[in-house]
Amino acid sequence: MKISIITPSFNSSITIGKAIQSVLAQGYANYEHIIVDGGSTDGTLDILKCYPHLKWVSEPDRGQIHAMNKGFSMATGAIIGYLNTDDYYLEDAFSAVIPHFQKGAEMVMGKVLVRSEKPGGIHEWTCDPKTDFPSVLRHWKANAFCVNPVGYFYLRKVQKKISLKEKNGAKHDLAFLIETAMHFSIKKVDVVLGVFNHAQETQTGREQLMPSYWQPENFVFVDRLAANLSEAEQKQFRLERDRGYQLRRQWTVKEAFDRGMAQKLFDKGEVFMLPEDENECAASRCGFVEHDRVGTKGDWIIPVMTMGKVASKSICHTLKNLSQSVLPAQCYHIHQMNPATIYRNLPGCLPALCHPVVGLSLKSIFNNYNSSPIFKFIAGVRDPIAGGLSGIFEINKATVENIESAIFNVTNYILTHFDIQYKDTMGIDVYKYPFNHKKGYTIIRKSNIEVLVFRFEDLSRIFSPAMEEFFGIPNLKLSKINISSAKHYSCEYENAKQNMRFNREQLEKIYSHEMVKHFYTDEEISRFYNKWLQKRG
Known part of the structure; x- marks a missing residue:
């Protein structure tokens, strides 16, 4: 079977000779090597x-993809391979793939040795790509796809069906491979076929050093091809992609900083600083919060912002304990982002608690970079009296007397939480969005804000499916920390739950509130009401 090797070229006198020699060294007679040059002036033509x-042909063209398509039109071989001038085949690459084509393979793919310029020298690694459509579609993962055409060959009919599109620019090879994996079977060989010299000082290399490169809008063909998945698979894929791109942006930022490009990234608005979490704040700093981590456009920021006593610490602890590769986003445990309430409550919180200051920092990021990160809030609701009692014992040494005097202040805080912290602060009126009582949680989406609202009473049942729907992470188990029944005041707390009761007027005021009626059914409200109602003696 005849192989056509096509090499696009422009001013490649330093490297093109090695590429040509690597083809000659294959010792395979039935081949042609086509060079499509864009009008080089550096001595490349003398080498040819x-x-x-x-x-070969040398004339001005529209760039690499135009040259590749021109070479394809000149090719006469049954098998097509592309070899860039910076790259070269290893010995016996042809002999590793030809037998598979003779047995009916449509495309054969092997491994690629990648040599990449890094600060301090050359870094080498082997790309061992996947070949199935779902894996190639997840192109942000290491070894998800073949990083260079030096690692694959295919029959003419493949490119006849799937053309190399100039509109895809430097990503044309990824678009081609994803679509090929969707329509053709790919034979994988456990052989390193060639060497890809990845130079950062190219236009593509410079683009890839910007975090903004890893944004969905730069890979529109991926969405088009992902439409071939089922609706459920598409939702899962997009969540995986958001997390994958965020991890890629973090790697990109680190590499750019290592190259001394930090100032450039800040000047171009590519990055901004995020605060540390309240658990990392030292009480001795009197509420001073370090801004010591970097965020980029498109990043998830996850504030677990609740009214309190709805397992928010457990949720945040669970998410923060996930590896960076699973959840690369920053997660924060806070109760407020409204500056008015933060400033009012700040004196009573310092120096021991820093989460009000973290909340203030996040509000500043929300104001200054509103369209940049994606805020994924987690909010819980609970029977107001049950939550109020638990909160009183958490904050104070409770007695019957101070419970009776404090409970209605606490329940008022609970009942107004969504209006003050979400509606007034972020413009999210949760009561305008229907709540799924049977499901036990609802996800609200508005622009770059998402809010997962759950009922505490359903948490053990819904935690795993809610996290999978919200983050795309399956089978999460909730860590259990900060449990009232396990604390030093547990006996007094249990006694209060068993014995504290309220009159009808007090209960009517609480259980007729919009918050309660929105998140609970009439039957559920009736059960709460009867549980706390004073019985006539």
């Missing part, structure tokens, strides 16, 4: 003239 076996 030294190899009479080459089929």
Whole structure:
């Protein structure tokens, strides 16, 4: 079977000779090597003239993809391969793939040795790509796809069906491979076929050092091809992609900083600083919060912002304990982002608690970078009296007397939480969005804000499916920390739950509130009401 090797070229005199020699070294007679040059002026043409076996043309073109398509139109072989001038085949690459084509393979893919310029020297690694459609579609993962055409060959009919599109620019190879994996079977061989020299000082290399490169809008063909998945698979894929791109942006930022590009990234608005979490704040700093981590456009920021005593610490602890590769986003445990309430409550919180200051920092990021990160809030609701009692014992040494005097202040805080912290602060009126009582949680989406609202009473049942729907992470188990029944005041707390009761007027005021009626059914409200109602003696 005849192989056509196509090499696009422009001013490649330093490297093109090694590429040509790597083809000659294959020792395979039935081949042609086509060079499509864009009008080089650096001596490349003199090198081409030294190899009479080459089929070549030199004239101005529209760039690499135009040259590749021009070469394809000149090719006469049954098997097509592309070799860039910076790269080269390893010995016996042809002999590793030809037998598979003779047995009916449509495309054969092997491994690629990648040599990448890094600060301090050359870094080498082997790309061992996947070949199935779902894996190639997840192109942000290491070894998800073949990083360079030096690692694959295919029959003419493949490119006849799936053309190389100039509109995809430097991502044309990824678009081609994803679509090929969707329509054709790919034979994988456990052989390193060639060497890809990845230079950062190219236009593509410079683009890839910007975090903004890893944004969905730069890979529109991926969405088009992902539409072939089922609706459920598409939702899962997009969540995986958001997390994958965020991890890629973090790697990109680190590499750019290592290259001394920090100032450039800040000047271009590519990055901004995020605060540390309240658990990392030292009480001795009197509420001073370090801004010591970097965020970029498109990043998830996860504030677990609740009214309190709805397992928010447990949720945050669970998410923060996930590896960076699973959840690369910053997660914060806070109760407020409204500056008015933060400033009012700040004196009573310092120096021991820093989460009000973290909340203030997040509000500043929300104001200054509103369209940049994606805020994924987690909010819980609970029977107001049950939550109020638990909160009183958490904050104070409770007695019957101070419970009776404090309970209605606490329940008022609970009942107004969504209006003050979400509606007034972020413009999210949760009561305008229907709540799924049977499901036990609802996800609200508005622009770059998402809010997962759950009922505490359902948490053990719904935690795993809610986290999978919200983050795309399956089978999460909730850590259990900060449990009232396990604390030093547990006996007094249990006694209060068993014995504290309220009159009808007090209960009517609480259980007729919009918050309660929105998140609970009439039957559920009736059960709460009867549980706390004073019985006539």
